[in-house]
Amino acid sequence: MSAKVITVTSGKGGVGKTTISANLATALAMLGKRVVAIDADIGLRNLDVVMGLENRIVYDLVDVVEGRCRLRQAMIKDKRQPELYLIPAAQTRDKMAVSPSDMILVCDQLRPEIDYILIDSPAGIERGFRNAIAPADQVLVVTNPEVSSVRDADRIIGLIEAEEKGPAHLIINRLKPEMVARGDMLSIADVLDILAIPLIGIIPEDENILVSTNQGMPLVMSSTNGVSASQAFRNVALRLTGQDVPFMDFSQKPGLRGWLKNLIGGR
Amino acid sequence: MSWLGQFFGKKETSSSVAKKRLQMVLVHDRNDISPGLLELIKDDIIQVIVRHLAIDPTSVVVNLNQDGPNSFLVAEIPLPGNSSR
Numbered sequence: 001m002s003a004k005v006i007t008v009t010s011g012k013g014g015v016g017k018t019t020i021s022a023n024l025a026t027a028l029a030m031l032g033k034r035v036v037a038i039d040a041d042i043g044l045r046n047l048d049v050v051m052g053l054e055n056r057i058v059y060d061l062v063d064v065v066e067g068r069c070r071l072r073q074a075m076i077k078d079k080r081q082p083e084l085y086l087i088p089a090a091q092t093r094d095k096m097a098v099s100p101s102d103m104i105l106v107c108d109q110l111r112p113e114i115d116y117i118l119i120d121s122p123a124g125i126e127r128g129f130r131n132a133i134a135p136a137d138q139v140l141v142v143t144n145p146e147v148s149s150v151r152d153a154d155r156i157i158g159l160i161e162a163e164e165k166g167p168a169h170l171i172i173n174r175l176k177p178e179m180v181a182r183g184d185m186l187s188i189a190d191v192l193d194i195l196a197i198p199l200i201g202i203i204p205e206d207e208n209i210l211v212s213t214n215q216g217m218p219l220v221m222s223s224t225n226g227v228s229a230s231q232a233f234r235n236v237a238l239r240l241t242g243q244d245v246p247f248m249d250f251s252q253k254p255g256l257r258g259w260l261k262n263l264i265g266g267r
Numbered sequence: 268m269s270w271l272g273q274f275f276g277k278k279e280t281s282s283s284v285a286k287k288r289l290q291m292v293l294v295h296d297r298n299d300i301s302p303g304l305l306e307l308i309k310d311d312i313i314q315v316i317v318r319h320l321a322i323d324p325t326s327v328v329v330n331l332n333q334d335g336p337n338s339f340l341v342a343e344i345p346l347p348g349n350s351s352r
Contacts, residue, residue: 147285154293183280190286194293196336 003036003114005107006240007136008171009160011152013123015144016173019209020201020233021120022050026218027237029084033115036075038087038106040132041122042097045089052079052216053086062090065102071109080221095127100134107135116240125159133160138240139168140200145175145186150194157197169200171236176205177250188250201236202247203229294331298338305329312342321347 008021018041025037039047042062048054059074064087071087078084087106090097107117121132133139139160143153153170160168172191179185192199206229212219219230220237227248235245295301309329316322328343 147289150289151292151296155296158297180282183282186282186285186289190282194286194289 003034003107003111003117004240005111005117005119005135005137006140007040007119007121007132007138008140008142009121009129009132009156010123010142010149011125011156012143012149015142015149016203017123017142018046018050018120019213020140020142020171020173020203020236021118022047022218023220023230023233024237024240025084025116025118026051026078026081027220027234028116028118028240029078029081030220030234031237031241032083033241034083034113035081035116035118036085036087036110036114037118037120039089039120040098040103040128041120042089042093042095042128043091044122045091047120048076048086048088049216050213051086051218053088054216057088060088060090061106062093062097064106065098071106080217095122095131098131100130103131104135125156129156129159133163133165136165139165140171141168141195141197142171142173143191143195144173145180145188145191147186150186150191154195157195166197168197170195170197171201171203172199173201173203174205175202175250180250199247200239201232202250203232203236204248204250206230290333294333294338297333298331300331305331308340309342312344316344323347 008017010017025035029035039045053076056076059069063069064071064074074087075085119132122128141153143149157168160166180187220233238245313324313327326345330341332339332341
């Protein structure tokens with residue numbers, strides 16, 4: 001068994017890469033998979049705080065690459081999931097401390113013992129992005145339904161194809177169905193029409209994401225069901241394992257009301 | 268949608284404006300052709316045509332269009348003299 005390497009990237013910053021990486025890694029671990037999440041954002045690490053593991057860091061990715069520790073020593077075991085690990089980024093170095101071939105080496109070392117390696121890419125199209133996609137078997141592009149992140153997603157999709165890592169799969173994050181319904185937000189169909197890559201996830205805007213990030217516990221670990229971001233993450237994780245999971249319906253009026261009811265009634 | 272738009276019966280929502288603007292800017296991005304370069308191309312086309320035909324330079328339109336995976340440089344050059352028929 002050899003791990004599948006999945007890179008989460010976006011071009012634009014702030015669209016939800018780290019939140020999605022943490023939740024997909026956790027959701028895959030909850031399915032019984034052996035998972036390693038790698039923070040490739042050297043100098044601006046954040047996957048550790050989103051996963052709630054910031055107090056356990058001793059060694060990081062740069063320590064591994066520069067030979068100061070063994071790979072195993074930099075793998076932080078998750079508090080709750082027995083088969084989930086994080087390799088944190090270095091906070092005091094820059095992206096040039098790691099090369100694309102270093103990333104390929106690290107992943108090749110992990111592959112025999114792991115089912116999924118999730119790489120959280122930094123924003124931008126330079127070295128950090130190149131590092132993150134170099135070992136990827138599959139690339140997930142995150143966008144929000146708004147002009148600047150869709151434009152940057154289009155750029156990054158072109159670069160992924162040029163690196164022969166395509167076709168990238170799209171995650172549309174922070175969808176507000178009520179805004180789409182009144183014509184004030186690009187719809188799923190609009191974004192797919194423009195970007196023309198296969199869709200793998202639609203994540204609705206959900207206040208619970210901030211709550212879970214505050215607590216350092218990825219949202220998928222809490223048991224909200226129905227039309228929620230938590231369920232959306234679990235669906236993406238299942239699709240990554242090859243299962244055919246239908247997309248949640250945000251477009252219908254009853255579905256929207258149900259979603260709102262769920263949002264209000266759930267607390 | 269603005270109340271003005273609604274008053275005049277326009278169905279243009281802010282999301283359809285966003286989509287049109289995105290489609291326009293992405294044709295330029297994907298082909299690495301800036302609006303400025305398009306202007307230069309247009310001026311050169313006009314210079315060539317006016318050597319042979321009496322066209323109105325202000326009526327020439329040069330655009331980038333996208334149809335599926337293919338992009339097209341489209342020049343519309345209205346010809347004068349249709350009234351002579």
